[in-house]
Amino acid sequence: MPTRFYNTLTHNLDEFKPLRPGPDASNPLVGSDIRMYSCGPTVYDYAHIGNFRAFLFADVLHRYLAFLGANVRQVMNMTDVGHMTDDQLADGAGRDKLELAVEKMKQNKKSGRALVDNPNDPYQVAGYFIQAFLQDARTLGLAVVLEHDAADATHRENIMPRPTQHIPEFIALIERLIAAGHAYVAGDGVVYYDVRSFADYGRLSGNSLERLSHGAGGRVSEQAAKRHPADFFLWKPDQTHIMRWPSPWGEGYPGWHIECSAMAMGILGESLDIHTGGEDNIFPHHECEIAQSQGATGKPFANFWMHTRHLMVNGEKMSKSKGNFFIIRDLVQKGYDPLVIRYALIATRYREPMNFTLQSLHEAAAAIATLRDLAQRLTGAVAAVDEAAGDGDGAAHTPTLEPGEQTMLDEFTRAMDDDLNISGALAAVFSWAGPLARQRKFTYPQARSALQSLRRVDGVLGVVFAPLRPLPAQTVARVNELMQQRAAARTAKDFAAADLLRQQLTTLGVEVKDTPSGAVWQARLAPMQP
Secondary structure (H helix, E strand, O other), X not given: OOOEEEEOOOOEEXXXXXXXXXXXXXXXXXXXXXXXXEOOOEOOOOOXXXXXXXXXXXXXXXXXXXXXXXXXXXXXXXXXXXXEOOHHHOOOOOOEHHHHHHHHHHHHHHOOOOOOOOOOOHHHHHHHHHHHHHHHHHHOOOHHHHHHHHOOHHHHOOOOOOHHHOHHHHHHXXXXXXXXXXXXXXXXXXXXXXXXXXXXXXXXXXXXHHHHHOOHHHOOOOOOOOOOOOOEEEEEEOOOOOOOEOOOOOOEEEOHHHHHHHHHHHHHOOOEEEEEEEHHHHHHHHHHHHHHHHHHHOOOOEEEEEEEOOEEEOOEOOOHHHOOOOEHHHHHHOOOOHHXXXXXHHOOOOOOOEEEOHHHHHHHHHHHHHHHHHHHHHHHHXXXXXXXXXXXXXXXXXXXXXXXXXXXXXXXXXXXXXXXXXXXXXXXXXXXXXXXXXXXXXXXXXXXXXXXXXXHHHHHHOOOEOOOOOOOHHHHHHHHHHHHXXXXXXXXXXXXXXXXXXXXXXXXXXXXXXXXXXXXXEEXXXXXXX
């Protein structure tokens, strides 16, 4: 069965074919290079559980593509300028959300609850909320954040970029659009994108220029300076804006939409495999991104556009006044395990509306307790025998899947291939894990095989084992050196030396697996406490 995802651009369930496939034409996902851009947080406040539902959907997608053998390069932005309060109008109306954050920080300081040293400094304010987001995302095991943490300072900006660090790229892209006839400087000095210059404007969202010319239900506004009511701003001169930079059009700031286009193409290339976000991003944000990117390059910007449906709380829209507004750190402070929160937020298929309740957290806790308890027992059954077995001829380190495990993995994959049908995938896991958890004892081969299978599916789910943090580059280099020495020892049938090298690798936090095509390694995972 091919891997199929719902593509907002085509409004169809389409087979996913990587733009940069692997070497095997019969299975192009294996070894493919997948480039994926995810709209991340605007760092003017703490991200709430609705935001994190979208981020976690992208994380599961990232992990599942890796499960299938792809090399996934995901970029997630952290917007620190240009996201306006009235951005649905797409013309720079309202106020920058960072301005509101600065005002809130000033009020906090006056009331004795200062969170930053200088609340007048928008960079400090944005920095505070960036660190808060990274901390929350880390506890939930977002792969893109773990990769960001493991990267050196130079490369971190290419994993989770901030617009304030990419102003020259925005200006260059705007100049390119003006030269191509897709953008113009209006009488008020603002640079606008001319939507009538791009024939496909509205394809993603299903809007038409005729409908947009009448306001599209309040989603666009008419200003005399614009050629068309739906034209959106790329650069706005403003001497009073809290963050501003020099440009050919005067000192000012970029629009939110140009930021994502420029950063995505600058880091990942002009054509992406996948672009993700929440359904509220479809219009105007993603519609505008397509117009900008394709207007500049003439190439498809992203093959797949995938969007998460809204999250409700107790059947209602989240609202602080209703007391049903949740952020991750508040739930953690109330005693909820972060990975229980993760499970609750991923357990509903991304394209279905989700109703979050505190009861759903209790149900999630019970579900993953079953898996964690099983993982603890399997780990215990394997550990002692592994330590005593040594390297020998390597047979003990190459478990054969039990028939039930193969069925589970096949059903798990079949469900996930069907537009990330997470409910079906979880059903496959628990149908297998439930009877296994009721067993009193395990044979060594059964325990080792089952543990390997549980680790495989949890590589996608991320709720059983400790979040996998990439090893530092220096450690990876040492691991590869020891792996080469171990391979040489095994070739020479010096199994005592091979045993010693395996122990050194274990000390470095690495688990070695011998396969018919050679030894491979991965960072060792420990099951979380049930």
